[in-house]
Amino acid sequence: MKRVYLDHAATTPVAPEVLEAMKPYFSEKFGNASSLHSFGQEARDALEKARKIVADFINARPNEIIFTSGGTESDNLALKGIAFANKDRGNHIITSKIEHHAVLETCHWLEKSGFKVTYLPVDKEGKINPQDIEKAITKETILISVMHANNEIGTIEPIEEIGKICKKHKVYFHTDAVQSFGKIPIDVRKMNIDLLSASSHKLYGPKGVGLLFIRQDVKIEPIQQGGGHEQGLRSGTENVAGIVGFAKAVELAKTNMKKENEREIKLRDKLINEILKIPGAHLTGSRQERLPFNASFYFDGIEGEALLIRLNEKGIAVSTGSACSSKSLEPSHVLTAIGLKPEQAHGSLRVTLGKDNTEQDIDYTIEQLKNIINSLRKISPFGKW
């Protein structure tokens, strides 16, 4: 059967070049990077080379990069690490209502530990108003965490403006860049970012690897105790093969980003334009400030999950909401925050493109989606279409 993977916001296949780069570090150059002998040295060299590659990519310094097990750990380290290290300065954190669960649930946890968190609303496109952030800052504010781009609706947030406000008010600025890292340009200096989370498996690298950029001189505590790896900020034997793969994925992203984005935007826009011809189809998120690979919709009178299952039967893999909350029956907090009613949110569909998708894939998806929506509406409990 034809299989079309259109869920690249959930995860991506490891690029062949990435796997090739990783291979020597499994069974040949397999040393523990903390070991003093030549096997350890080989591993350590690879680790530091990888660190330089990813640092350069976002205009950071190598000693500002901490490798982690993924985006979730990076978000946890950023938020808890800053909160606990700076609690003498204040106990207030500002974030948005549309952050990933890794940020939101960490904020909820911090609230139980005595911190106060302001969850800012977004407009109907999912955009945060920088002025709202400035207004929310108090003397107690120690950290502002706003994602670079949303994982469900693809909206790109005004990070550079937010960075300026944070700098002006001397408040640390963290951005969860899990969706944008390797997809759109990031310059941590230009954007005034103090901490940035990224995950390898979103950009054709392996799962189980991520990073946290921590600007030099930022006061932060580790959240995982042990042997003191990663400048004492993340104990645990470094996943050398995974980190080497992550760096290779970054190199590929750097080389291919511009051209691949142009290609994906063309395919994405064809998809959006065709899908919006379906009666009762709506785009979610911003049309302009949008990740190149993200197309997200809701359909009146349609259950997103039914759509997902029927598309899956046709070999097409998409998502409704984010993969992380796919087992939940709650309407997506992102779609709720942009003003959708629960029944509208339940009619959502996320199509996220990747490097291997062809125009044929998109044409096939458009065709199948139109057929399925027609057929579902014939049996819809929400009324006639």
Added chain:
Amino acid sequence: MKRVYLDHAATTPVAPEVLEAMKPYFSEKFGNASSLHSFGQEARDALEKARKIVADFINARPNEIIFTSGGTESDNLALKGIAFANKDRGNHIITSKIEHHAVLETCHWLEKSGFKVTYLPVDKEGKINPQDIEKAITKETILISVMHANNEIGTIEPIEEIGKICKKHKVYFHTDAVQSFGKIPIDVRKMNIDLLSASSHKLYGPKGVGLLFIRQDVKIEPIQQGGGHEQGLRSGTENVAGIVGFAKAVELAKTNMKKENEREIKLRDKLINEILKIPGAHLTGSRQERLPFNASFYFDGIEGEALLIRLNEKGIAVSTGSACSSKSLEPSHVLTAIGLKPEQAHGSLRVTLGKDNTEQDIDYTIEQLKNIINSLRKISPFGKW
């Protein structure tokens, strides 16, 4: 140049069978295990199959296995997760002075958070006296954490007896089994273990993967917040390829353990017997209750680091102390705890064997070690030999 890797307690090469098992999960069956479509289903199936394999291996149930990023995370989750979830019952933790830094540093962190920790001494072989544990238990004791086998000196602790005491006093029992898992038999039921940490890269699996066994009905809190993966206890996209590799490594360990241990014990004992013929050479740890692959020594009038460097020049990779503390100038806390003076601890050497080591490797190592010690002693500041 001939290269002989004898630092298997630090890390092991990924077995070829393990890498083969992992390969399909990088670029073909690459789905996010939380996704509802067929790509997600493939990943989920592999994940749950792996969970069953590792659970069976230690007589646990699949729902009692939580996959993590490694031994350090598992130890952190066990200790902090139990401490915070049970603080209404008490604030006292008992551990030993010779635990891995992942346990000790987590305990130090918990002390700063209001918990009290008793660090029990060990005898000169590194053994913990179960009676000391029983005596240390108070009404406030909620957790006892004692490692299964020590990473530096290879001593195997009386886990089963400790388990009985914990059960009798209704105190949770955690064991860090990072060194023993896949090397000597473990039965969590028979040993009355409530929580057990293990790491894939110590048994020819990939780095960046570990597990925490949590007996059903144990009250524990997550320490990493996010999408609620792993039964809500460990958020973050599962590292499917890594986990599949870990499970394959477990299968190989299960099949090969008995025969390989016999082989390694023979090589190890040859090494120990020959090395102890060197004047001023001493075995550290127990001769009987010892990991099959571990041989550890100290040498009067010798710097362990000088020994390591000279052996490295001959292509032989060994360690002095553990890999995790290799960058520290402090004498090993383990060697100090078994009564060694700082100058003795600094003369330590750990040789840890693995499946690919041959008798020729051992003979070569014995020969080189004797030569190097002779030559070092000629220039020793500690006096004549």
